[in-house]
Amino acid sequence: MAKYQVLLNKALCKSCEICVELCPKKVFGRDKTGKAEVVNADNCIGCLICEEHCPDFCIEVREK
Amino acid sequence: MAKYQVLLNKALCKSCEICVELCPKKVFGRDKTGKAEVVNADNCIGCLICEEHCPDFCIEVREK
Amino acid sequence: MAEKYSIRLGGTGGQGIIKGAMVLAEAAIIDGKNATQTQVYGPESRGGATKAEVNISNERILFPLVSSPNIVLCLSIGAWQTFTKDMPPGSTLILDSSLENGPALPEGVTVYRFPMIKMAYEDLGNILSTNIVAVGVLNGLMKLVSSDAAERSIAIGFKKTFVDGNIKAYELGYQAAREYLQAAK
Amino acid sequence: MAEKYSIRLGGTGGQGIIKGAMVLAEAAIIDGKNATQTQVYGPESRGGATKAEVNISNERILFPLVSSPNIVLCLSIGAWQTFTKDMPPGSTLILDSSLENGPALPEGVTVYRFPMIKMAYEDLGNILSTNIVAVGVLNGLMKLVSSDAAERSIAIGFKKTFVDGNIKAYELGYQAAREYLQAAK
Amino acid sequence: MVEARLVQGNEACALGAIAAGATFYAGYPITPSTEIAEQMSALYPKKDGKFIQMEDEIASIGAIIGASCAGAKAFTATSGPGFSLMQELIGYAAMTEVPIVIVDVMRAGPSTGLPTLSSQGDIQQARWGTHGDHSIIALAPASVEETYLMTIDAFNFAEKYRTPVILLLDEIIGHLKERFLITPDMMPPIINRQKPQAGQEFVPYKNTQELIPALPDFGEGSRYHVTGLTHNEQGFYSSKPEIVESFINRINAKIEDNSEEIFRCNGYNVEDCEVLLIAYGSISRSAEEAMNNLRREGINVGLLRPQTIWPLNEALIGDACCGKKAVIIPEMNLGQYAREIERCAPDDVPVVSLPKVDGTMIFPSEIEELVREVLK
Amino acid sequence: MVEARLVQGNEACALGAIAAGATFYAGYPITPSTEIAEQMSALYPKKDGKFIQMEDEIASIGAIIGASCAGAKAFTATSGPGFSLMQELIGYAAMTEVPIVIVDVMRAGPSTGLPTLSSQGDIQQARWGTHGDHSIIALAPASVEETYLMTIDAFNFAEKYRTPVILLLDEIIGHLKERFLITPDMMPPIINRQKPQAGQEFVPYKNTQELIPALPDFGEGSRYHVTGLTHNEQGFYSSKPEIVESFINRINAKIEDNSEEIFRCNGYNVEDCEVLLIAYGSISRSAEEAMNNLRREGINVGLLRPQTIWPLNEALIGDACCGKKAVIIPEMNLGQYAREIERCAPDDVPVVSLPKVDGTMIFPSEIEELVREVLK
Amino acid sequence: MREVYQKIFRDNLPHIWCAGCGNGIVMSAFARAYDKLGLDKDKTVGVSGIGCSSRITGYLDLNTLHTAHGRALPFATGVKMTRPEFAVFVFMGDGDCAAIGGNHFIHACRRNMDMTAIIINNYIYGMTGGQFSPLTPFGSKASTAPYGSVDRNFDICSLAIGAGATFVARGDVYHTKQLEKLIIEAHEHKGFSVIEVLSTCPISYGRRNKMPKPMDLMNYIKDVTIAKERADKMTAEEIAGKIVTGVLHQSAAVEYNEAYMAMVEKLEVGKNG
Amino acid sequence: MREVYQKIFRDNLPHIWCAGCGNGIVMSAFARAYDKLGLDKDKTVGVSGIGCSSRITGYLDLNTLHTAHGRALPFATGVKMTRPEFAVFVFMGDGDCAAIGGNHFIHACRRNMDMTAIIINNYIYGMTGGQFSPLTPFGSKASTAPYGSVDRNFDICSLAIGAGATFVARGDVYHTKQLEKLIIEAHEHKGFSVIEVLSTCPISYGRRNKMPKPMDLMNYIKDVTIAKERADKMTAEEIAGKIVTGVLHQSAAVEYNEAYMAMVEKLEVGKNG
Ligand SMILES: Cc1ncc(C[n+]2csc(CCOP(=O)(O)OP(=O)(O)O)c2C)c(N)n1
Ligand SMILES: Cc1ncc(C[n+]2csc(CCOP(=O)(O)OP(=O)(O)O)c2C)c(N)n1
Ligand code: SF4
Ligand code: SF4
Ligand code: SF4
Ligand code: SF4
Ligand code: SF4
């Protein structure tokens, strides 16, 4: 089972795609409005790249 | 005979003593009001130190 | 045509609302009318709802803003929420078909819905031309300016490479509206 | 003593004219009188003639400058040239003895000459105390303030190391004036 | 320019400057004036002009004064905060009689305020923003076309009177896009600064009857000194009271004594109205619409629309107010112009200020209401 | 302070600031204000205060606003050119309601002007120098003792109303040395800014009836945001028209509505005189002397001497002018205060400006002459 | 949102910044650094000028002072002199700091008053819609440089060093861990510390310079930067075109308030002795 | 008076400067350099700020512009952009240039517009009577630093270099021949050139710092300076405490007006092509 939980606050997301492109494990995709969406939660390795680069503080990666 | 003529425009002199102190040949002295005065004209070697350092453009050293 | 038309376009930043309004106003001027165009500027428009307004009249336009719009066109839910409150009876609201759950409308407002975003995105393959599709729809419904003027206005307003695409967008919207009206007859 | 004394001290930059005026004004205040002291400031005073003025009165002094001086004291020819024009009849001019070829004086002005610069330079060995010698002379002649107050004023106005020298300067000037007046009697 | 176009106020200002012969722009960006800088940066490299973005507004006005000394018609554009920063050098330009134009696109203040919303809050600042006594010319257009034409006027006044001229756009006018068509007959003649007459002795700041010195540009041969110190006719520092006085009086008189020429305004039903509106800039449009609406209702309203804000033609305004039931001054500030009208109007005429400072434009209906109330 | 001393106006200002509890000075030297900075640099290191010389006047006023936010009573001193540069941040302080005192020792302007000579040329600038609508408090003492006491008043007003206060010294007062004796009974009470009440919900810019927010100093625990943008009661940017309007109105009203308390003046024979002089600062002394001289001649002259320049108590001035044969305003500018008197005085009272801008003080005789002429 | 953010952010999100704007990334790095520093919020002051980046103070739950354009440092100077025990952080944009605020910046470097200046360099005037700044690279396009800027740009770090700054570092929004570390080191440095942060403005800068998407700028920053540790081992040619990040300069000099207090003490000794 | 002086001085001497003030020495060195450069007075503009030193423009028979305190460089920028063919010399005091004018100074260094800035550094605000300036050495006394300055001072040459200046030199009023030469070289450099001139203010600086006589300061300058050529051959310890004079930095970069005209030409080619 995945070690990390990827929490996404869509309300704050501005669809910049930074998380989508920076996540080394392709955890994020886009929903039809363009906002980020967690698509491969299980792949997460907890590197926090997404969290630290999201300009809108939408993402929190927690150890389970 | 001296090679140089030391012209002094006393009207402009403000008695700063720079010429008196900088002239390597002690050409200048002070009159009783404190203004510069040419006292050893014949010693002048034409180095122009006095002319270039007088802040009030009082001095002109001419080749004779 | 009535003395003065007051039109408001609403959307979010990036939808080209202002450009749409300018195209409309410029077209009116080409038609020999007077027009004013204004908008909300600055950081407030960043992210939130943006509006651009146009007055068109055969006479001199004094008060240059829109105080009581005849026509409002909304491309975002935020715009619908913010910019429709002051619509007077007899005015017209044009909504993008994608918008849902907007606020209740004032009495006596006629509502049209067109899938303007979708038309731009799917039919033209360019979501950036939504604004001009919208101008086409608006003009198709309301006949504010001549289509000839609209197209010349587009030619003035865009870089050469974008003119054709936008004329196409205008026509797409215009035709959709004309067809709708035909159908509704 | 009349209602209001207006005194003007004139000299060149560096002669301590302003300090002299301050000592005089402060002394008047110590005596329980009112006094104002003003001067010309800035680059214009650099090199050229400087003036410092003092009003002394038992009453409140309103207009703080000197419009019509009772007493003018000049330590330089420039001052004499510039600052004596408006002297009214009955006023007193005190000149340093070294000054020559000054302008003609207005009618009815009493002139005194004292070698104030020389007294400072030769008798006291310090040309910088000319100003206080002048204050002494002025006060010796005109009795504007008590000598006690003058000395306390000097004590306030100078750094400790300079107080004694300046008191001596004051006394030198004062005595010279008193002696002159005695002799003149 | 033969076809009507949709043009923005700020753009019209840029075009007007070029039409006036301006060849130099220095500025620092600030909303809502930025489009003027953007226009100049795009236009000047193609039109033999020079555009420079300076490090701040002080540098900007400094640069245009320098450019003007070197012969260019030069201008800058800014808004409240930048206008405040320029005050010292506006005084310098007044003092040295260097022609420049400063465009202030007014936004709601004080301080950073409401950067994107409109106001007319700098009316008094335009007159009094710098220290010391100097007079000023300030103009306030009310439409995009007028912005173009009055930008030309601004340069003309600057050159003619050798003085800084302030063009006060309110944000609404600056950002308004509307129909724009300038035909040749509308164009004012272009005025250039007077030069010293050849063959005559050159005394840079000679106090002639016209009160305006004839100065060459730098490089034209008659070298002279420019200083912000009070100066004599030769241009050198003087503190002699009579020189100072005649100098200060001259730079004030050359404007105040010509206020009849410089003060321009339009009147509508001014003479025979019951209630007179006085309004300028964008708000004059609301006032005109209100007037039209009220007259349709049978209420006899007139409008005086100053295009020149400073100097005031006090006699003209006083006369216009005479005998009115009320004079109403709607403006987007707390009554800055109303103060002046109050001063000029007879005591028995109620001068009513209609102030607004919330960033929104005064609506015709607000004016109409007040008129009705005042007439009650 | 028991013995009378000879003290300079600028020095009295420095001493007054310390007496008012000011502990921070930031400034940039400029004649004729420099002695204030020099005093503070000598005094503060010995009196637990902080002195800093900043890189310019803008930085100086910035620093004192920062210091005030951190709890200090803070001030700066400057003269015309520096005062012009400070305008933007004076507006900031008004907008953010940070108490500060700005001393402007007025020299003859505009621009560099006459650095060493006196004027009263910044009267209108003190009111209108910054962009946008804000009110201001400005005081003008007429003696060295009054400079001391009114410096304390300036800090008191700043603290009480949370607003920048301008102390306008003219060069004559700033550089004048005269008898100085402050006895305890002359001392005004020291006012400190109001703090939020413990236990109550903290809403930084709450629009209470008193109109003045109770704000803690930084570090006192209730963290809040200070911004020059128009802001809501919480201190955050808002462009909502109703919020903007109530905010702008509040910062104006807190001063204008209290003009009766803030406007202070002395009157001499105001009520029963034929000719009323209105004068402030150093010139009020010439006026008083002229009044005395004229009364001795049997001419019935009175004097109104405002200590507060802004806000005006318009009703009081209007009343004072009522029924006079003439009101004469001698001032060292081109009639800047006279404009205001003109506005307040009844139409049938001739308001006569006696301007002077040559750097020299107005002599009593000049006033006397004008009075005689007016009465002819 | 992670607790460290909640602890220091105010409760007023979303912020006004555009999608993909680097300001938010700086703000979260600051929050993490601030948390690690363990400072007292009541005794911390955040000061900023005017610009998009300067809006950051509105979101931080400190004593915050959103000043005028270019003037953050003088305000901070007044705060810090009044309360030397406060921690003071100053946030500025590239225009704010290097254009209108340039003088205050160099003088702050000179005075060496103990505070931390964080310059968010997005290469442009963001707030006013994309005019070039003194840090806009020569040749770049901007709304007032439609044909490419003819203005040479500052290296703000060199400028700081030339002005006498005692701690000068450069970070960027790609290397967020490094940025966090630099903020901590900068604060811990006694004296005036400067951090330039290379940041992204897709809207006002990227769009005009062929990097319209946030990730375009992010990739640019990633590619152009090189850590000082690595750069130090490279030849000049190898470094050409790169921008070095890390602590670029650190030196010791007396802190302003300490110099002031030393003067005060000397006077007191004089008085008593 | 020597003819070269008469040629370029106006006929309004004596000047206002105090006895022994270095400003006059700079003025005569300038006159000699100007004469050698053989420039056209009608096409030369002298610009200055406010201060004792800035009064120099009043005595030079050029087109002269005595501006506001700190603002000489922006005015000069406007002049030079309007008439790039003019020779432009800018005279500033240390306060004028480095305090209130600091921002304009660094931006002028950055822009590299072809003009020559002569900074007369007398270590003090002379005109206003002796307050410390940003170039007053730390610890020196001044009327606003009665206990010794606690402000670190700039090295204005380092600042200029940090700001990107392409020609930076230091001269002094003792070494008048060197000064003359530096002015010539500076003018001949294409781009913005900076010369700091160490000068004497006996009245406002010397008197407070135990050098009351003009010659005290002259001797100080003589002793403290060391020519770059010699300094280059010395160790750091040997140089410690010395001030290096000569051309300290020179580099090549595009001149502003040339960059502007290159842009214009590119547009014209675009138009025609
Ligand atoms: C005195 C003054 N001049 C100009 C402005 C307009 N202005 C606001 S922010 C800004 C520049 C913003 O650029 P930067 O500092 O780089 O911040 P960014 O928005 O890029 O984060 C300008 C010019 C102002 N507010 N005040
Ligand atoms: C805006 C402004 N602030 C302050 C002054 C006052 N002021 C005039 S000259 C000067 C400093 C002079 O020092 P510096 O530039 O070193 O020239 P110096 O007199 O030493 O040659 C100052 C502070 C001024 N004229 N204008
Ligand atoms: S923590 Fe790393 S792996 Fe996990 S989602 Fe974020 S970026 Fe991807
Ligand atoms: S980085 Fe943040 S704002 Fe951007 S797409 Fe991902 S979640 Fe949304
Ligand atoms: S030229 Fe040389 S030797 Fe001759 S007087 Fe001058 S300094 Fe002396
Ligand atoms: S250097 Fe000049 S001013 Fe000084 S004493 Fe000699 S002649 Fe006189
Ligand atoms: S304009 Fe640029 S800096 Fe400003 S919020 Fe948008 S992306 Fe960020």
Ligand code: SF4
């Ligand atoms: S004060 Fe100093 S710089 Fe000014 S003229 Fe006198 S000596 Fe020269």
Ligand SMILES: [Mg+2]
């Ligand atoms: Mg930026």
Ligand SMILES: [Mg+2]
């Ligand atoms: Mg100096």
